[in-house]
Amino acid sequence: MTTTKFVYSFSSGKAEGQGRQKSLLGGKGAGLAEMTNIGLPVPAGFTITTRACKEFYDRGRKWPPGLAKQVKQAVAKLEKACKKKLGDPNDPLLVSTRSGSAVSMPGMMETVLNLGLNDRSVEGLARCTGNPRSAWDSYRRFIQMYSTVVVGLSKDILEEKLGSMKARLGLLNDTDLTESHLRELCDDFKAFFRDEIGGDFPQDPWDQLVGAVSAVFESWMADKAVKYREVEKIYGLPGTGVNVQQMVFGNMGEDCGTGVCFTRDPSSGENVFYGDLLMNAQGEDVVAGIRTPIPLVELKDKNPEVYDQLCGVRVMLEMHYKDMQDLEFTVERGKLYMLQCRTGKRSPGATFKIAVDHATKPLLTKAEAKRLSGKGCLPKRYAAASTRPIITKDEAILRITGDDVDRLFYPIIDSSIDRESLMDRRLGTGINAVPGAACGQIVFDAPTAESWAADGLKVILVRRETSPEDVGGMHASQGVLTATGGKTSHAAVVARGWGKCCVVGCRALRVSEAGRSMSIKGRTFQEGDYITLDGSDGAIYEGTIDLVTPTLPEEYYTLMKWCDARRRLKVRTNADSPHDAATAQKMGAQGIGLCRTEHMFFDTEERLRAIQRMILADSEHERREALDTLLPFQRQDFIGIFEAMAGWPVTVRLVDPPLHEFVPHTEDKQRELADHLGVDFKIVHSRVERLHETNPMLGHRGCRLAITYPEILEMQTRAIIEAAVECRRRGVKVAPEIMIPLCIDAKELDILSDRVREVADGILKEAGIRLSYLVGTMIETPRAALTADSMAGVADFFSFGTNDLTQTVMALSRDDGGRFLPAYLDQNKAAIFQGHPFQTIDVPGVGKLVRMAVQSARKTKPKLKIGICGEHGGDPESVYFCHELGMDYVSCSPYRVPIARLAAAQAVVMKPAAKATKKAKPAKSKPAARKPDPSKPVAKKSKATKKKATAKKRPMAKMRR
């Protein structure tokens, strides 16, 4: 049996691992390896793989065979590289032990710092550094961390011991404690350890290391981590990696410091080096909240050499990864160490700006490139390339995701609203943690937020502060408001990940979670009251305020133009009203792919009554009379829609739902209807009863209504064609496409389309107008797909209704799936489906059938117009699939149109020569997007990608351990 390699060392410009091994090494480990390999200054260390973690669990929380030996070898290698030894009583090597899985889980797992200290080595460290206080403080921190993280002693008791000592001595800050205080505290901690555990605090660094590594492994399955993965829908990961690395200290004097930075401004996307810095500090000092970080640019004055070095690193990493990076570094006595590197999260606008800039502009001016190169901070080859764009337009297209587009349209407060009037309703201001505005009803706990939201209410979660337990409720809310915390607080970090409006640290706010009320500005608000938050300026308003979507960045239009030039698929929209049609036009829709006529019936009481009269009619004659009442309404609607789409094709679907959807089912409403119709209640009641269906999805609906009541089809055809004639008279171009829903047989379609043509041609002949129109069908049942060859013979076009097709192919009702579908999607349990079949097309099932249908239809009629009009039409993965099958268009809701345009272009970029007849494997053909790691785990795209959020002034956030 060959031994699995569990440990990957890195030191001295050479790493065993690589940046693309993210799933094996974790994000942090991969970043450290990659930075080491490209020659950046990284403290030496090694990464224990995520696979080791998996085997740890597979073996009942025991180290797998070979791991201990490999770690020992890696420690030896590390000691050799550092020329220090762990536990050396003279000059000890100290290491950090940090977690790191393939997907970032900030603050969810454990870290142990200063490992290697013991009663003897602490003295050696004191001597070597000439700073005994610092050495003893490090030991104190180590004992404290180890006792809680590794052994599980109470954090609070240890903190209390620290606190009571400060109180006894009358000291305010930890930094006021002297060496002897710290020695005393260490003794106290160790005594507590002995009392609790029944053994001495471990002095052997190996024992310490084994404990710390195990503790990191254990933290993978800690409640909060499991819950986080559940909420964030992170699954398929083997475990966490463990990074053991030589400690570097940013707190050894004024030539030391620590910082977090982005290679570009993550909020605006501007090409500026952007970050925060704390001089003479360690990361955890940020958490203590006593020091204010300074802008990175100040390092230029404080230590120009290090700053230039960092500028070089910035350029090298952005060019190396071809994307904006998020970095962590420490300066120890004037020497720069890189501690982390990963693709940086950014605001929606910045996403577009950075992509377009990368494809069109250089990173550096020639002068700056020359300067950095001259100072030895930037290797020549980087310097030369840094004055040219670093990606192609195609790469820019691939970098954007559907969610990036989606988030551009997040709402803001309508700027046309009188600001003065808003001032009166302004309750106060908090810290503007995440931009965008939100409006909703106040709730005070996460379960209420989730349950109200599930009922369709819009809620604002108000908490004193949020905790990981709140994430479900936060996600369900429109926005989050907290009384405490800053931009690096839990609430801010989590909400930012979703691009969800968040205002934190509103000091004027008093929250009584128990009393389910909050008070501010002398006013008290109860659960259910409305407020509005403005995440851009942190303002809190009483009541509801109209929100609008913001102005789109110029780069959005640039990128969309590139997409339009690249894509082959047309993008239409699903719109049922002139208003939706106009909106969709603005979003770039090239016609309507699905206009559902039945929605129009609900528009007014008068229309609804007419359709009800039609449904409850006793005879064809009565039915026709009722339909005659509806005709002018429908005609008017179609005129409006045709005008809005001015010449673009408009696919109108004839009435589809079962008739019982239009009649009331409560006695009250039935009595009302009976009164209105002037018939006996019992008659109405019994007719409604007769309409009842056991399985309406498989019942009397769609074209089956037209088979039994051809007069409905005739009225609708009349309305469409008469509207078209009227538009033509007004000089408006029209291209109507009449779609017959739910056909399952060519003969059925033939009978109905003949009827449509007969009515239509009659109207056109009478009007003396030549107008071409199409008659086609929706392919939304397995039988339609299976008989696509014959259906194609009698259809002018096909539109795949993948919503119903998914329901019938999977025997899975959308309405009823809620009881079991979660179990099928739960990636931590059954994991039967990788994605939600109503969001992304089920390729092995539904997709297989769609492919067969497209291929056989095109055999019958090679030029048959084929589109898709289910929800899937706006889902990127599904759009790739449609492209690959050689469809002509996709159709989606107006706000998904730009996403579909993007995806259609990405499909071309990924597979430029895609043909309908070629077998597709779309599941494997994802765009590389901004993640260069091909080994990334299976992740629910819509959620996982949502985590790329605005990050204005958040660099220090993640330093919070």
Added chain:
Amino acid sequence: MTTTKFVYSFSSGKAEGQGRQKSLLGGKGAGLAEMTNIGLPVPAGFTITTRACKEFYDRGRKWPPGLAKQVKQAVAKLEKACKKKLGDPNDPLLVSTRSGSAVSMPGMMETVLNLGLNDRSVEGLARCTGNPRSAWDSYRRFIQMYSTVVVGLSKDILEEKLGSMKARLGLLNDTDLTESHLRELCDDFKAFFRDEIGGDFPQDPWDQLVGAVSAVFESWMADKAVKYREVEKIYGLPGTGVNVQQMVFGNMGEDCGTGVCFTRDPSSGENVFYGDLLMNAQGEDVVAGIRTPIPLVELKDKNPEVYDQLCGVRVMLEMHYKDMQDLEFTVERGKLYMLQCRTGKRSPGATFKIAVDHATKPLLTKAEAKRLSGKGCLPKRYAAASTRPIITKDEAILRITGDDVDRLFYPIIDSSIDRESLMDRRLGTGINAVPGAACGQIVFDAPTAESWAADGLKVILVRRETSPEDVGGMHASQGVLTATGGKTSHAAVVARGWGKCCVVGCRALRVSEAGRSMSIKGRTFQEGDYITLDGSDGAIYEGTIDLVTPTLPEEYYTLMKWCDARRRLKVRTNADSPHDAATAQKMGAQGIGLCRTEHMFFDTEERLRAIQRMILADSEHERREALDTLLPFQRQDFIGIFEAMAGWPVTVRLVDPPLHEFVPHTEDKQRELADHLGVDFKIVHSRVERLHETNPMLGHRGCRLAITYPEILEMQTRAIIEAAVECRRRGVKVAPEIMIPLCIDAKELDILSDRVREVADGILKEAGIRLSYLVGTMIETPRAALTADSMAGVADFFSFGTNDLTQTVMALSRDDGGRFLPAYLDQNKAAIFQGHPFQTIDVPGVGKLVRMAVQSARKTKPKLKIGICGEHGGDPESVYFCHELGMDYVSCSPYRVPIARLAAAQAVVMKPAAKATKKAKPAKSKPAARKPDPSKPVAKKSKATKKKATAKKRPMAKMRR
């Protein structure tokens, strides 16, 4: 434009048409052509095609161009052959004009006899025949028939004129009228004609012929004919043919006669020449009901030459058509004329006897063959072959239909019932028109019969006499009883066609249809009272009597043995109880293909309560407790079933329906359940509400229950395996196959079958027993079929659940289809589907998917056991399809097992080398059965074939025009 050939002449041993052109020439026309061609004595004539009839309607009831010319030419040819001319004043040619479509529609269309007579030719006829009375009677009949049939004058008025003349003259019978009476009547009829029509009765024979042919065409769409085709589900026919043929007269003296015969006894199947004869009579005299036919055999004495000639004809036709024939003939002055020949209808038992006899025994003894041949009545080649069997065993297998088998099992009165006790309940006796017994509630009109039957009631339709309007109600009834009529009455003929118990002509019965009561034997019965009919002896009993199925004829077993030796497909049964399992075993089932476990839950109150407690449980613990109560019941059931099937494989399907099917939905029942469970009504109510589903067919059922509540699957697996273990201990062989329903994904199946195996293996290990069992799935959703390749990887077997598969593939709910499916099946209107998709597998849709699934599954696992367990498993067409796909077995309800065995053998006979991978066209591969005409129209098999009924003593029936 080439002219379509509309007219096919036949005369002098030479016909333009052929026997196989039934759809073009109609059944009668094809028979006449064939008999002419094989040299039998057929009066010369010509057939106008069904296509001409179709064009007649296509052109708005006008003769198509060319028809008149072709008819004229055919008349000329006929006149030449007969050496007589139509309308000749000296020796006129008289012709009959009869309808004849491809499917027999007895009495539904029109006939005109004696055409060619007019005021002058009647005198010529009188002179030529030397029988003026007969000539004038013929003219009287012609005028009467023409006036009513062609011109549409009132039948009643003309009959009344005839009646009143007889009354005036004090005469009883038509035959008592003299020549001068008849002359007077002719004048009277013609005067009436003139008064009504405003023109003289047509004297030109051409005009008469045009009128008669058009009248036959018109009768195709007469209300009663349309209704008959609707009821009989006859569709796809172009129209009726018209047969114009020289009249021959059976009523010209004692050397004349007319008869109807069968080449074998249609009731017993015995190899005897069987028929009825009327000497000196025409067919219509039978209708008048004044003469009693004599057995055919008496002709032997009356006219041995003609009898021998007829015996020769009998042998020739049976050998020519290789089946028992039904013949009509007339003897005119000692000369035999054949008028009709078609495959004869027969009793269920006779069907088997004739088929087996044809395959094993000669038609004639050598002596008889020699005798007939010697007399010149039988050509040599027929004589030689007539002493050997005329068909092969394979042909015998093909001749039997599923309906033939089905009808063998028609009920009779249980012979174990004390006959004396029955005598007390005997109300009277009628004519035993159709055998078999029936028991049900009395209804007095057809609509009530239909509506009660639709509600699931068993009814007996009691009428004074039935009419074509009653056929729907007759069909819906268990049996028919009439006060009037004989064995050739409407009721008898129609009921016989369906093999439905029928007692007619019960003179003691008084029926008050208005009063909805009947009286007999001094007793009065109301609508809804129970009676029992015995169609075998014509007895009527008060109340209900136990019915049993009759003893099967020996030839049934012989034929089934041939089938079993021939078939490749195994036949299993769907059975949920030991009783059903035992029944199915007797019917020849080779195991159980579907044992539905949920039916067992309803068996007792105790079981139902346990399942309800399980469903309404709050926790897994409570659920498991309730399941523990069910375990012993289920185990006991399985022991019973395993014992009944002694070693044959038994496929047990785990619980399938949605849980709400097990809980009460009315408040009363819910309160009862709440009391029983000791919980609040509101809790029960709200839990039941929560179980509600919009589309339960696509909801939380099947294996989805096992995914969410694995404890149900565990209990059921335990019950099955523990039962198997117990059987093994008792020395009973067992082969359990556990079937997981509704799987849509290989991973889902994998998870669940792993769980099944874990539980099963645990039990077997503990019991120390080695027992092999299979775990497989039902393929009943499109996705399962589409992913059959991967499913096959984790399944031991597949069973196609084509009921649900049809529902999902067609998006067609069985429960809800009633509102629109009739329109789809209506072959006279939309005709979208040829057959009912829940009866015969929908080959282009569902079948295509099944084929794909079988092929791809076998690619993964070539030896995968594959069966079908939907309703289709007992439908012959569907069985052929399963055979062709290379399935291993079909499974159907116990009483369909012999039908499936037959069909499985027919499949082999039709396509001996059928392979799974070969493309099948089952729609075209029907067995030739007893109908040699391959061009027969599309007809709903189950109904159309039902018309082959018992025909004891019914030969004259069809002479009723």
